[in-house]
Amino acid sequence: MTDRSAVSTITGYFYQFDRSILSILALTGDNDSVAIECIEDIDVQTATETTAVQCKYYEKSEYNHSVIKPAILFMLEHYKSGLTAGRPEIQYQLSGHFASGQNKLALPFDIGFLKSNFLTTTSKGKTIRKHEELGVSDAELEGFLKLLSIDVNAAKFDDQFRSIIESLAEEFECSPFVAEFFYYNSALRVIKELATESEEARRVITRKAFVKRIDTSSYLFDEWFIAKLGMDKYYLELRKEFFASGVNVSPVERLFIIHLAGRSYSRSTVKMLLKTISRKYSKLSKRDAKPFSPYVLLVGIGESELVGLKQELHNEDVRFVDGYDFKGAQFDAGSISRRASVAGPALRLFCNLTEARQTFLSFRRSREIYEFYSSEPVEDFGDVAINHTRFQVPKYEDINKII
Structure with missing residues (x-):
């Protein structure tokens, strides 16, 4: 059981890193940027908006509301603190891949469903309503839902990887082999370096800077x-x-x-x-x-x-x-x-x-x-x-x- 758990954890890390690479390559502006491990796993910043993205990868597990509940609670907390501090609104995106059970989540849902399935917990006979603890009004919950998008049918690991290779091959006008062995490897190294930076400001990279860092003729393997x-x-x-x-x-x-x-x-x-x-x-x-x-x-x-x-x-x-x-x-x-x-x-x-x-x-x-x-x-x-x-x-x- 321990070995399988470790493999799943490693796969989850690679899935998140790959999603980061794909998010950067999908940016349309050279100065649009992505932040790694700041608000969420990935924060996408364009000229017009910021989107905080959290990734979940459960290839062998069934979807249940409880799996994504902590992520939604965290997003709501961030949303409420932003309202209190007067920060500009941002988009929240939860992306997950599951083996089955996706039909349990009917989208879109209303604040009643949000409250009962994601914001309420019962422990030792005591019911905790997180939205009440945070002081979030129904009007604010409506506003939060407008900013929240959930995808529990995200691409499989291999499908996402193929999308990256296709994007890199197009970006550098090269064969899939070169895209995978040279540029993908370099991209993986850059994402790893960003994720381990101690300062948040150093975990941000623009599309232009990212492409420049992974475009190396010496092909350093990792x-x-x-x-x-x-x-x-x-x-x-x-x-x-x-x-x-x-x-x-x-x-x-x-x-x-x-x-x-x-x-x-x-x-x-x-x-x-x-x-x-x-x-x-x-x-x-x-x-x-x-x-x-x-x-x-x-x-x-x-x-x-x-x-x-x-x-x-x-x-x-x-x-x-x-x-x-x-x-x-x-x-x-x-x-x-x-x-x-x-x-x-x-x-x-x-x-x-x-x-x-x-x-x-x-x-x-x-x-x-x-x-x-x-x-x-x-x-x-x-x-x-x-x-x-x-x-x-x-x-x-x-x-x-x-x-």
């Missing part, structure tokens, strides 16, 4: 997104989209940045990964008009371990270069980027980020960077012509499942 999608599917889709070209690998300057975790570091595992990259992303036969081979930068590896790793690669006849032509030499970007041939190099290993940045900024031809990180990626190289794609992979050992 742990929540991976957890939601499932690790195996995440890796499979990345492989299909980015690394399934096989024999048709293009002859560009291609750099793999791999972040290594200290505790799980294994020299043999890293060697296997380097050999895989070399084998799949090198074209060195006589038939190749433009022979090429990949670059690799290992982040999080000590200098002495890097020397030991290179020594074993050398002992195992892996033809690599690192930009140092003799003992005591300075790094030479021209050396590590020397023209490839049948004789090699099959792999080009940078010793640090500075060398990689220096070399790639010196090129005037097509450049691609594929970065696999666990927590924090490296900074951009500073050249918008470089296609720098980042993938969040908690375990570097899993990179083989992607490339």
Whole structure:
């Protein structure tokens, strides 16, 4: 029971986050805004009105008035306090998805139904009428009902998600895959960041600002997104989209940045990964008009371990270069980027980020960077012509499942 409850809670959070994303994308004005977790779950602010929205998701539960009663009570309290304080009126919207029982709620209803089903409770033989406690008159209740809208037939989780992907694909003129794996993930991250801000003012975002924040060419993936999608599917889709070209690998300057975790570091595992990259992303036969081979930068590896790793690669006849032509030499970007041939190099290993940045900024031809990180990626190289794609992979050992 506990596990099912936890799953339902997580699904509810994602449903609310998704509703927030959809609410922002549905805004018509660039400066219209949405506030996360302020008055209600979502507060929508346009040039003409404010709507406080509360979401309920009970995919396996039957609708009963008692389920939405607390939300309506809270809205009435806010409405009454606004009247007392002289605040402008706002709209109140309750949106919920239930497995069944929606026919129990006939809309619209009058204040008599409101009082008996949502504002009155009985406990230990005592009847409590919330509207009387708050001092809300019948005329004020009529006014509240005019501002209140209830939808107990809200979209299912999957249907709402598909609507988001369609909206993102239209917004960014991209495929559904790109909309889901890139922009939706980024949108989810932004909503999470907004929801956890301590100050209400920082939990507000305009449509224009939201679109700008999620429109990133580097595609930063997020742990929540991976957890939601499932690790195996995440890796499979990345492989299909980015690394399934096989024999048709293009002859560009291609750099793999791999972040290594200290505790799980294994020299043999890293060697296997380097050999895989070399084998799949090198074209060195006589038939190749433009022979090429990949670059690799290992982040999080000590200098002495890097020397030991290179020594074993050398002992195992892996033809690599690192930009140092003799003992005591300075790094030479021209050396590590020397023209490839049948004789090699099959792999080009940078010793640090500075060398990689220096070399790639010196090129005037097509450049691609594929970065696999666990927590924090490296900074951009500073050249918008470089296609720098980042993938969040908690375990570097899993990179083989992607490339």
